[in-house]
Each structure stands twice: as structure tokens, then as C-alpha cells.
Amino acid sequence: MEPELLLPDDVPAGHRCGYAALIGQPNVGKSTLINALVGQKLSIVTPKPQTTRHRILGILSAPAYQIVLLDTPGIIEPRYRLQEAMMRNVRHAISDADVLLFMADATRDTPDSLGLSFVGERPSFLLLNKIDLIRQEDALPLAQVYLNAFPFKEVFPISALTGFNLQPMLTTLLTYLPEGPPFYPKDQLSEHPERFFIAEIIREKIFLKYSQEVPYSTQVNVVTYEEREGKKDMLHAEIVVERDSQKAILIGKGGSALKRIGIAARKDIEAFTGRPLYMQLHVKVRERWRSNDTFLRSFGFEA
């Protein structure tokens, strides 16, 4: 019938709401941007690429608008099934988006090309990030290289780290979003439950401690998380690896390595939830889980 009647009373006339998907190669600064905009450590940031596997939503709310930010795992060429599942998540983010934010690293010598195949499916912005690391005048020729490859609707040199130019970018972004009521309650920062962030914090500690092989073969699952009145919260998490040798490395001599990961993760989880925590970590071997559709599905990927 009358669609106006479905709008909540407190939505001002002209309220805008929509999705913006962040596209870009690993390490260009996507997570840093989301964190800067949403103002909370939602998506983990580490110096290593590909640490964000799941699509993560950050939600930016103000009385007059709501922008739902879709973070995507870095654009990569799929080498095995896990990466194919990651690329499917990227495609979903793109098909949901009103605007694509294509982020590039201004300090790289060669322009990113892989993610460029996605722009054009939606109105696209070029965000030239890490502008704090180069001279302003060097940004222009670089922007031109990208503009020659694709006619972006808007170009913004930004620094996700210092916040430079983020406000003008957001103001412009709003003009590309449709008018409509908010999708989420205005006090909600993210669609993901706490469990997701808890698993990400543990994974971050593993990434920071080990190089190449171990982290990329690792999945963290929160088995149970219990809030307990007057007692420490209780967390049981499992770390899944592909081989016995990886399990041995993660556990370390007499359990020392696992213990250090646990202590570091517990501190951050306590800071995140604001409550004291008792944590149990177990390491499990699931042979070749990254190539197994059933495991991938049970870990929350769309295999």
C-alpha cells in the first residue's frame, strides 16, 4: 500500500542509506580505512596480507544517513579452494554495493590491475591511499594512470592512517546512496557477532608470531563462549591446521608457544569485551582443510 507508512517515525526526510564495497589488493589499507571510519578495531590489521578472509561490515550511522561498508578479502588470483571461496565473497560484496571504493596503494611502483576488472559494475571511486608517504605532486600522475585504465566517477587521495581527506570522501559518497530508511539499528557497529572478532583476534596473534606456512593453514573456531555473572567469561576455541607438523609448531615445547598465543589473545579479547576471561585453546589437525568443501562450509565459507 502506502510505502511511506512503513518508514519509522524518526527517519528524517531525505535520509540516505546504502552499501559501499571496498575493493583492493592485500595490504593497500582497507581494514585501516574501515577502522578509521567506524572508530573501533573491527577488522584486524597486521603487516601481513590476506588476514581478513570473511566479509566484514562496518556501519557508519548519523541522524541523516547510514553507510554500510563491506570489507572484502584482498583481491587475489585463486590458487586453491579457500581462495575461490574468498573471491565469491568479494563478488557478493560487489553485487550488494551502491558504490565501489577501489583502493590503491600510492607508494607502489606498478599500478594494481587485478581488482580493476571489478570496477565499472557499479559507480566507482578511486581512493589513492597512503598519500602521507608520498609527495602530493606525485599523486596526480599516478591518479592519471588509473584514470586511463578506467573512468572513475571520483578520485580521492587519502590517508586511512592519518584521516586525511576522509571527510570530503564520505560527503561525496553520500550523494551516491539512495534515499531510504536505515537497514540496521543506529547504534550497531557491525553485523557480525562478537565471536567472529574473538576468532579474528586469536588468528591475528598466530599471524604475528609465525611466518608464511603456519598462518595460511590455520583456521580459528570459537567452539563455545559463555558470559558468566560474577565469574570470568568462558571461551573454548580451536585452532585448526592441516598437518601434524604444523600442530607441533603451534603447540611448541611443553605447550609454551600455544601458551604465549593464548596470553596475548586473552589480553586483547578482554579489552574488546571489557570482561575478564578464562580461555581454553586446542589445536586440531584436519588434513588439507583448505581444499575440502565440507570443512570450508563448516568454517563459514560458501564452498
Ligand code: GDP
Ligand atoms: P588491507 O590488507 O587492505 O586490509 O590493509 P591493512 O589495513 O591491513 O593495512 C596494511 C598496512 O598498511 C598496515 O601496516 C597499515 O598500518 C598500513 N596503512 C594502511 N593505510 C595507511 C596509510 O594511509 N598510510 C600509511 N603510512 N600506512 C597505511
Ligand code: MG
Ligand atoms: Mg584487511
